[in-house]
Amino acid sequence: TKKAIAQIVGRVPEVYDNAVAGGSVFYFPSTVETHAEAGTEFEIRLCPALLKKPILPTPHFESDQPPSEHRPAHKDPFAPPFDPALVVGELQNEEIEADHVFLLNKFSVVPHHFLMVTKEYESQTAPLTPGDLTHAYMTLIAARNAGKTMFAFYNCGDRSGASQPHKHLQFLPLSPEGAPIERLARTHVVEDISKPFSIQTLPYANYVLRLPPTTSSQTPGELADTLVFAYLALLDLVVSAARHQPAERQELAPGPPSYNVLLTLEHIHLIPRAQETHTLKGTGEKLSINSLGFAGMLLVKCDEEMQAVKSAGVCSILQDVGMLPVNIPSTTLNESDE
Numbered sequence: 001t002k003k004a005i006a007q008i009v010g011r012v013p014e015v016y017d018n019a020v021a022g023g024s025v026f027y028f029p030s031t032v033e034t035h036a037e038a039g040t041e042f043e044i045r046l047c048p049a050l051l052k053k054p055i056l057p058t059p060h061f062e063s064d065q066p067p068s069e070h071r072p073a074h075k076d077p078f079a080p081p082f083d084p085a086l087v088v089g090e091l092q093n094e095e096i097e098a099d100h101v102f103l104l105n106k107f108s109v110v111p112h113h114f115l116m117v118t119k120e121y122e123s124q125t126a127p128l129t130p131g132d133l134t135h136a137y138m139t140l141i142a143a144r145n146a147g148k149t150m151f152a153f154y155n156c157g158d159r160s161g162a163s164q165p166h167k168h169l170q171f172l173p174l175s176p177e178g179a180p181i182e183r184l185a186r187t188h189v190v191e192d193i194s195k196p197f198s199i200q201t202l203p204y205a206n207y208v209l210r211l212p213p214t215t216s217s218q219t220p221g222e223l224a225d226t227l228v229f230a231y232l233a234l235l236d237l238v239v240s241a242a243r244h245q246p247a248e249r250q251e252l253a254p255g256p257p258s259y260n261v262l263l264t265l266e267h268i269h270l271i272p273r274a275q276e277t278h279t280l281k282g283t284g285e286k287l288s289i290n291s292l293g294f295a296g297m298l299l300v301k302c303d304e305e306m307q308a309v310k311s312a313g314v315c316s317i318l319q320d321v322g323m324l325p326v327n328i329p330s331t332t333l334n335e336s337d338e
Protein backbone atom coordinates (compact mmCIF):
# COMPACT_ATOMS: atom_id res chain seq x y z
CA THR A 1 0.00 0.00 0.00
CA LYS A 2 2.80 2.44 0.91
CA LYS A 3 4.38 2.06 -2.54
CA ALA A 4 1.03 2.50 -4.31
CA ILE A 5 0.26 5.67 -2.34
CA ALA A 6 3.73 7.07 -3.09
CA GLN A 7 3.06 6.46 -6.79
CA ILE A 8 -0.33 8.20 -6.60
CA VAL A 9 1.11 11.26 -4.84
CA GLY A 10 4.01 11.33 -7.33
CA ARG A 11 1.67 11.21 -10.32
CA VAL A 12 -0.53 14.18 -9.28
CA PRO A 13 1.52 17.00 -10.93
CA GLU A 14 1.77 15.30 -14.31
CA VAL A 15 -1.87 14.16 -14.39
CA TYR A 16 -2.88 17.69 -13.34
CA ASP A 17 -0.85 19.40 -16.10
CA ASN A 18 -2.29 17.07 -18.73
CA ALA A 19 -5.86 17.49 -17.42
CA VAL A 20 -5.63 21.30 -17.46
CA ALA A 21 -4.11 21.23 -20.96
CA GLY A 22 -6.81 18.83 -22.15
CA GLY A 23 -9.70 20.84 -20.64
CA SER A 24 -10.72 18.22 -18.04
CA VAL A 25 -9.70 20.41 -15.08
CA PHE A 26 -10.77 24.05 -14.90
CA TYR A 27 -8.22 26.25 -13.13
CA PHE A 28 -9.53 29.41 -11.43
CA PRO A 29 -6.80 31.99 -10.68
CA SER A 30 -6.96 33.77 -7.32
CA THR A 31 -5.04 36.07 -4.98
CA VAL A 32 -4.62 35.74 -1.21
CA GLU A 33 -4.77 38.42 1.48
CA THR A 34 -3.94 37.80 5.12
CA HIS A 35 -6.00 39.02 8.04
CA ALA A 36 -4.65 38.91 11.60
CA GLU A 37 -7.07 37.78 14.33
CA ALA A 38 -7.02 35.49 17.39
CA GLY A 39 -3.26 35.11 17.27
CA THR A 40 -3.02 33.83 13.72
CA GLU A 41 -2.93 35.12 10.15
CA PHE A 42 -6.13 34.00 8.47
CA GLU A 43 -6.04 33.75 4.67
CA ILE A 44 -8.81 35.18 2.56
CA ARG A 45 -8.63 34.07 -1.04
CA LEU A 46 -10.25 36.24 -3.69
CA CYS A 47 -11.30 34.22 -6.73
CA PRO A 48 -13.51 36.29 -9.09
CA ALA A 49 -13.17 33.62 -11.77
CA LEU A 50 -15.37 31.28 -9.67
CA LEU A 51 -18.33 33.55 -10.47
CA LYS A 52 -18.15 31.92 -13.91
CA LYS A 53 -18.01 28.36 -12.53
CA PRO A 54 -20.88 26.36 -14.03
CA ILE A 55 -23.76 26.08 -11.55
CA LEU A 56 -23.82 22.42 -10.64
CA PRO A 57 -27.08 20.70 -9.76
CA THR A 58 -27.57 20.66 -5.99
CA PRO A 59 -27.51 17.11 -4.71
CA HIS A 60 -29.47 16.00 -1.69
CA PHE A 61 -28.29 14.57 1.56
CA GLU A 62 -31.58 13.12 2.71
CA SER A 63 -30.74 9.53 1.87
CA ASP A 64 -27.86 7.24 2.72
CA GLN A 65 -28.60 5.31 -0.45
CA PRO A 66 -26.96 6.00 -3.80
CA PRO A 67 -29.12 7.45 -6.56
CA SER A 68 -31.05 4.69 -8.35
CA GLU A 69 -33.50 4.42 -11.21
CA HIS A 70 -36.30 4.53 -8.61
CA ARG A 71 -34.79 7.60 -6.96
CA PRO A 72 -33.34 9.55 -9.86
CA ALA A 73 -30.71 12.13 -9.09
CA HIS A 74 -28.14 14.13 -10.92
CA LYS A 75 -25.18 12.11 -12.05
CA ASP A 76 -22.77 11.30 -9.24
CA PRO A 77 -19.40 12.68 -10.40
CA PHE A 78 -17.62 10.29 -8.03
CA ALA A 79 -19.12 7.13 -9.55
CA PRO A 80 -17.68 5.41 -12.63
CA PRO A 81 -17.28 5.86 -15.50
CA PHE A 82 -14.72 8.55 -14.63
CA ASP A 83 -13.16 11.00 -17.01
CA PRO A 84 -9.83 9.11 -17.34
CA ALA A 85 -7.97 12.42 -17.39
CA LEU A 86 -9.04 13.02 -13.75
CA VAL A 87 -8.00 9.62 -12.37
CA VAL A 88 -4.74 9.59 -10.42
CA GLY A 89 -5.00 6.04 -9.07
CA GLU A 90 -6.85 3.45 -7.02
CA LEU A 91 -6.03 1.95 -3.67
CA GLN A 92 -7.39 -1.12 -1.93
CA ASN A 93 -6.36 -2.60 1.41
CA GLU A 94 -8.23 -5.57 2.85
CA GLU A 95 -6.61 -5.33 6.31
CA ILE A 96 -8.37 -2.00 6.90
CA GLU A 97 -11.30 -2.64 4.52
CA ALA A 98 -10.52 0.38 2.37
CA ASP A 99 -11.21 0.81 -1.33
CA HIS A 100 -10.71 4.28 -2.80
CA VAL A 101 -10.26 6.08 -6.10
CA PHE A 102 -8.09 9.20 -6.27
CA LEU A 103 -9.38 11.91 -8.63
CA LEU A 104 -8.25 15.43 -9.44
CA ASN A 105 -10.59 18.17 -8.27
CA LYS A 106 -12.24 19.26 -11.53
CA PHE A 107 -12.62 22.86 -10.29
CA SER A 108 -9.16 23.74 -9.12
CA VAL A 109 -8.42 26.95 -7.23
CA VAL A 110 -5.17 25.55 -5.83
CA PRO A 111 -3.23 23.44 -8.37
CA HIS A 112 -2.82 19.72 -7.49
CA HIS A 113 -5.91 19.71 -5.21
CA PHE A 114 -7.21 16.14 -5.37
CA LEU A 115 -9.92 13.94 -3.85
CA MET A 116 -10.11 10.44 -2.39
CA VAL A 117 -13.57 8.98 -3.06
CA THR A 118 -15.02 5.69 -1.87
CA LYS A 119 -15.15 3.19 -4.70
CA GLU A 120 -18.63 2.05 -3.73
CA TYR A 121 -21.19 4.74 -2.88
CA GLU A 122 -21.05 5.83 0.76
CA SER A 123 -22.78 8.86 2.21
CA GLN A 124 -20.99 12.14 2.97
CA THR A 125 -23.09 12.23 6.16
CA ALA A 126 -21.33 9.08 7.46
CA PRO A 127 -18.38 9.22 9.85
CA LEU A 128 -14.93 8.41 8.49
CA THR A 129 -14.06 4.71 8.68
CA PRO A 130 -10.73 3.22 9.80
CA GLY A 131 -9.95 2.69 6.10
CA ASP A 132 -10.74 6.32 5.15
CA LEU A 133 -8.61 7.69 7.99
CA THR A 134 -5.70 5.36 7.34
CA HIS A 135 -5.53 5.87 3.58
CA ALA A 136 -5.79 9.64 4.13
CA TYR A 137 -3.01 9.65 6.71
CA MET A 138 -0.80 7.40 4.57
CA THR A 139 -1.30 9.86 1.71
CA LEU A 140 -0.03 12.69 3.94
CA ILE A 141 2.99 10.57 4.90
CA ALA A 142 3.72 9.86 1.22
CA ALA A 143 3.51 13.58 0.47
CA ARG A 144 5.91 14.41 3.30
CA ASN A 145 8.33 11.73 2.03
CA ALA A 146 8.19 13.44 -1.37
CA GLY A 147 9.04 16.81 0.25
CA LYS A 148 5.49 18.19 0.04
CA THR A 149 3.14 19.55 2.70
CA MET A 150 -0.56 18.92 2.37
CA PHE A 151 -3.52 18.33 4.60
CA ALA A 152 -6.74 16.37 4.24
CA PHE A 153 -10.24 17.58 4.97
CA TYR A 154 -13.74 16.13 5.12
CA ASN A 155 -16.97 18.13 5.03
CA CYS A 156 -19.38 15.84 6.88
CA GLY A 157 -23.13 16.42 6.71
CA ASP A 158 -25.48 18.89 5.11
CA ARG A 159 -24.38 21.93 7.15
CA SER A 160 -20.64 21.32 6.62
CA GLY A 161 -20.20 23.06 3.25
CA ALA A 162 -20.22 19.82 1.26
CA SER A 163 -21.76 19.99 -2.20
CA GLN A 164 -21.52 16.32 -3.18
CA PRO A 165 -23.25 13.51 -1.26
CA HIS A 166 -20.84 10.68 -2.30
CA LYS A 167 -18.18 10.29 0.40
CA HIS A 168 -14.99 12.13 -0.48
CA LEU A 169 -11.99 13.47 1.37
CA GLN A 170 -9.92 16.24 -0.17
CA PHE A 171 -6.18 16.94 -0.18
CA LEU A 172 -4.79 20.42 -0.55
CA PRO A 173 -1.10 21.31 -0.99
CA LEU A 174 0.14 24.00 1.39
CA SER A 175 3.29 25.91 2.27
CA PRO A 176 5.45 24.05 4.84
CA GLU A 177 4.06 26.10 7.78
CA GLY A 178 0.64 24.59 7.16
CA ALA A 179 -2.85 26.07 7.48
CA PRO A 180 -3.41 29.03 9.87
CA ILE A 181 -5.36 26.96 12.42
CA GLU A 182 -2.78 24.18 12.36
CA ARG A 183 -0.12 26.76 13.20
CA LEU A 184 -2.18 27.69 16.28
CA ALA A 185 -2.67 24.03 17.25
CA ARG A 186 1.06 23.41 17.02
CA THR A 187 1.81 26.08 19.64
CA HIS A 188 -0.53 24.44 22.17
CA VAL A 189 1.34 22.73 25.02
CA VAL A 190 -0.26 19.30 25.42
CA GLU A 191 0.48 17.43 28.64
CA ASP A 192 -1.39 14.22 27.85
CA ILE A 193 -1.65 13.42 24.16
CA SER A 194 -4.37 10.84 24.79
CA LYS A 195 -6.74 13.74 25.64
CA PRO A 196 -8.23 16.21 23.18
CA PHE A 197 -7.79 19.96 23.58
CA SER A 198 -9.50 23.10 22.32
CA ILE A 199 -7.79 26.16 20.87
CA GLN A 200 -9.37 28.55 23.33
CA THR A 201 -8.50 31.79 21.56
CA LEU A 202 -11.10 30.77 18.96
CA PRO A 203 -14.68 31.75 19.87
CA TYR A 204 -16.29 28.55 18.57
CA ALA A 205 -16.28 24.90 19.65
CA ASN A 206 -13.24 23.14 18.20
CA TYR A 207 -11.66 19.88 19.30
CA VAL A 208 -8.16 18.75 18.46
CA LEU A 209 -6.10 15.68 19.26
CA ARG A 210 -2.36 15.57 18.85
CA LEU A 211 -1.26 12.39 17.10
CA PRO A 212 1.72 10.35 18.25
CA PRO A 213 4.62 10.14 15.76
CA THR A 214 4.35 7.19 13.39
CA THR A 215 7.10 4.67 12.81
CA SER A 216 8.02 3.17 9.46
CA SER A 217 7.39 -0.36 10.81
CA GLN A 218 3.75 0.46 11.73
CA THR A 219 1.18 -1.61 9.80
CA PRO A 220 -1.94 0.03 8.32
CA GLY A 221 -3.95 -1.81 11.02
CA GLU A 222 -1.87 -0.28 13.83
CA LEU A 223 -2.15 3.16 12.28
CA ALA A 224 -5.92 2.68 11.95
CA ASP A 225 -6.19 1.95 15.70
CA THR A 226 -4.47 5.25 16.59
CA LEU A 227 -6.53 7.31 14.15
CA VAL A 228 -9.87 5.75 15.09
CA PHE A 229 -9.22 6.29 18.80
CA ALA A 230 -8.54 9.99 18.11
CA TYR A 231 -11.47 10.46 15.75
CA LEU A 232 -14.00 8.81 18.08
CA ALA A 233 -12.81 10.83 21.08
CA LEU A 234 -13.33 14.03 19.07
CA LEU A 235 -16.66 12.88 17.64
CA ASP A 236 -17.95 12.35 21.19
CA LEU A 237 -17.10 15.98 21.95
CA VAL A 238 -18.84 17.17 18.77
CA VAL A 239 -22.02 15.35 19.79
CA SER A 240 -21.77 16.71 23.31
CA ALA A 241 -21.24 20.30 22.07
CA ALA A 242 -24.31 20.00 19.83
CA ARG A 243 -26.42 18.81 22.80
CA HIS A 244 -25.32 21.68 25.02
CA GLN A 245 -25.97 24.58 22.66
CA PRO A 246 -28.52 27.26 23.56
CA ALA A 247 -32.01 26.37 22.28
CA GLU A 248 -31.87 28.71 19.25
CA ARG A 249 -28.61 27.11 18.06
CA GLN A 250 -30.06 23.62 18.54
CA GLU A 251 -32.99 24.62 16.35
CA LEU A 252 -30.58 25.57 13.57
CA ALA A 253 -28.97 22.15 13.70
CA PRO A 254 -31.54 19.37 13.97
CA GLY A 255 -30.75 15.72 13.25
CA PRO A 256 -27.35 14.11 12.97
CA PRO A 257 -24.39 16.41 13.59
CA SER A 258 -22.59 18.16 10.75
CA TYR A 259 -18.92 18.83 11.29
CA ASN A 260 -15.64 19.56 9.54
CA VAL A 261 -12.55 17.36 9.84
CA LEU A 262 -9.00 18.57 9.30
CA LEU A 263 -6.27 15.94 9.24
CA THR A 264 -2.56 16.74 9.29
CA LEU A 265 0.41 14.56 10.22
CA GLU A 266 0.31 16.10 13.70
CA HIS A 267 -3.35 16.61 14.54
CA ILE A 268 -6.97 15.74 13.90
CA HIS A 269 -9.38 18.66 14.31
CA LEU A 270 -13.19 18.29 14.46
CA ILE A 271 -15.42 21.40 14.35
CA PRO A 272 -19.19 21.03 14.89
CA ARG A 273 -21.44 23.07 12.59
CA ALA A 274 -24.73 24.86 13.25
CA GLN A 275 -25.25 26.16 9.72
CA GLU A 276 -23.67 26.04 6.28
CA THR A 277 -23.71 29.71 5.33
CA HIS A 278 -23.06 33.09 6.91
CA THR A 279 -25.06 36.05 5.63
CA LEU A 280 -22.65 38.94 5.09
CA LYS A 281 -23.78 42.28 6.48
CA GLY A 282 -23.88 44.96 3.80
CA THR A 283 -23.82 42.70 0.74
CA GLY A 284 -26.45 40.22 2.03
CA GLU A 285 -24.47 37.49 0.23
CA LYS A 286 -24.54 34.02 1.72
CA LEU A 287 -20.99 32.83 2.20
CA SER A 288 -20.70 29.04 2.24
CA ILE A 289 -18.05 27.87 4.72
CA ASN A 290 -16.43 24.44 4.44
CA SER A 291 -13.50 22.77 6.23
CA LEU A 292 -11.06 25.15 4.57
CA GLY A 293 -12.79 28.06 6.35
CA PHE A 294 -12.15 26.29 9.66
CA ALA A 295 -8.54 25.67 8.60
CA GLY A 296 -8.37 29.47 8.53
CA MET A 297 -8.68 29.82 4.76
CA LEU A 298 -11.77 31.59 3.49
CA LEU A 299 -12.88 31.99 -0.10
CA VAL A 300 -14.63 35.05 -1.54
CA LYS A 301 -15.62 35.83 -5.10
CA CYS A 302 -15.52 39.66 -5.27
CA ASP A 303 -13.96 42.71 -3.58
CA GLU A 304 -17.22 43.61 -1.79
CA GLU A 305 -17.25 40.17 -0.15
CA MET A 306 -13.59 40.57 0.82
CA GLN A 307 -14.35 43.89 2.54
CA ALA A 308 -17.48 42.49 4.20
CA VAL A 309 -15.52 39.49 5.58
CA LYS A 310 -12.79 41.73 6.96
CA SER A 311 -15.23 44.10 8.62
CA ALA A 312 -17.32 41.26 10.12
CA GLY A 313 -14.14 39.53 11.34
CA VAL A 314 -13.24 35.98 10.39
CA CYS A 315 -13.74 34.63 13.92
CA SER A 316 -17.23 36.08 14.16
CA ILE A 317 -18.20 34.47 10.82
CA LEU A 318 -16.80 31.11 11.94
CA GLN A 319 -18.63 31.42 15.28
CA ASP A 320 -21.89 32.10 13.43
CA VAL A 321 -21.66 28.91 11.34
CA GLY A 322 -19.95 26.85 14.06
CA MET A 323 -21.14 26.14 17.59
CA LEU A 324 -20.49 27.96 20.83
CA PRO A 325 -17.79 26.52 23.09
CA VAL A 326 -19.27 24.48 25.94
CA ASN A 327 -17.81 23.38 29.26
CA ILE A 328 -16.22 19.97 28.99
CA PRO A 329 -14.96 18.27 32.19
CA SER A 330 -11.18 18.55 32.51
CA THR A 331 -11.00 14.77 32.93
CA THR A 332 -12.02 14.57 29.26
CA LEU A 333 -10.22 17.56 27.87
CA ASN A 334 -6.64 18.80 28.37
CA GLU A 335 -6.68 21.83 30.65
CA SER A 336 -6.04 25.08 28.85
CA ASP A 337 -2.53 26.46 29.09
CA GLU A 338 -3.31 29.67 27.23
Ligand code: B4P
Binds near residue numbers: 106110299
Ligand atom coordinates in the same frame (compact mmCIF):
# COMPACT_ATOMS: atom_id res chain seq x y z
P1 B4P B 1 -17.44 19.31 -1.30
O1 B4P B 1 -16.92 18.74 0.00
O2 B4P B 1 -18.74 18.74 -1.73
O3 B4P B 1 -17.52 20.92 -1.25
P2 B4P B 1 -16.43 22.09 -1.43
O4 B4P B 1 -15.04 21.63 -1.22
O5 B4P B 1 -16.91 23.24 -0.59
O6 B4P B 1 -16.58 22.44 -2.94
P3 B4P B 1 -17.76 23.11 -3.77
O7 B4P B 1 -18.06 22.20 -4.89
O8 B4P B 1 -18.89 23.50 -2.86
O9 B4P B 1 -16.98 24.33 -4.39
P4 B4P B 1 -16.91 25.91 -4.15
O10 B4P B 1 -17.53 26.56 -5.33
O11 B4P B 1 -17.31 26.31 -2.76
O12 B4P B 1 -16.34 19.03 -2.39
C1 B4P B 1 -16.62 18.61 -3.67
C2 B4P B 1 -15.30 18.66 -4.40
O13 B4P B 1 -15.43 17.97 -5.63
C3 B4P B 1 -14.91 20.08 -4.73
O14 B4P B 1 -13.51 20.22 -4.60
C4 B4P B 1 -15.36 20.21 -6.18
O15 B4P B 1 -14.63 21.20 -6.87
C5 B4P B 1 -15.06 18.81 -6.68
N1 B4P B 1 -15.85 18.37 -7.85
C6 B4P B 1 -17.12 18.70 -8.18
N2 B4P B 1 -17.49 18.06 -9.32
C7 B4P B 1 -16.42 17.29 -9.68
C8 B4P B 1 -16.19 16.39 -10.76
N3 B4P B 1 -17.09 16.17 -11.70
N4 B4P B 1 -14.99 15.77 -10.83
C9 B4P B 1 -14.03 16.00 -9.89
N5 B4P B 1 -14.20 16.84 -8.86
C10 B4P B 1 -15.38 17.49 -8.75
O16 B4P B 1 -15.32 26.08 -4.22
C11 B4P B 1 -14.62 25.85 -5.42
C12 B4P B 1 -13.35 25.11 -5.12
O17 B4P B 1 -12.51 25.91 -4.27
C13 B4P B 1 -13.58 23.81 -4.36
O18 B4P B 1 -12.67 22.86 -4.87
C14 B4P B 1 -13.21 24.16 -2.94
O19 B4P B 1 -12.77 23.02 -2.20
C15 B4P B 1 -12.09 25.17 -3.16
N6 B4P B 1 -11.91 26.09 -2.05
C16 B4P B 1 -12.83 26.54 -1.15
N7 B4P B 1 -12.27 27.40 -0.26
C17 B4P B 1 -10.97 27.51 -0.62
C18 B4P B 1 -9.86 28.23 -0.09
N8 B4P B 1 -9.99 29.02 0.97
N9 B4P B 1 -8.66 28.08 -0.68
C19 B4P B 1 -8.51 27.29 -1.76
N10 B4P B 1 -9.51 26.57 -2.33
C20 B4P B 1 -10.73 26.68 -1.76
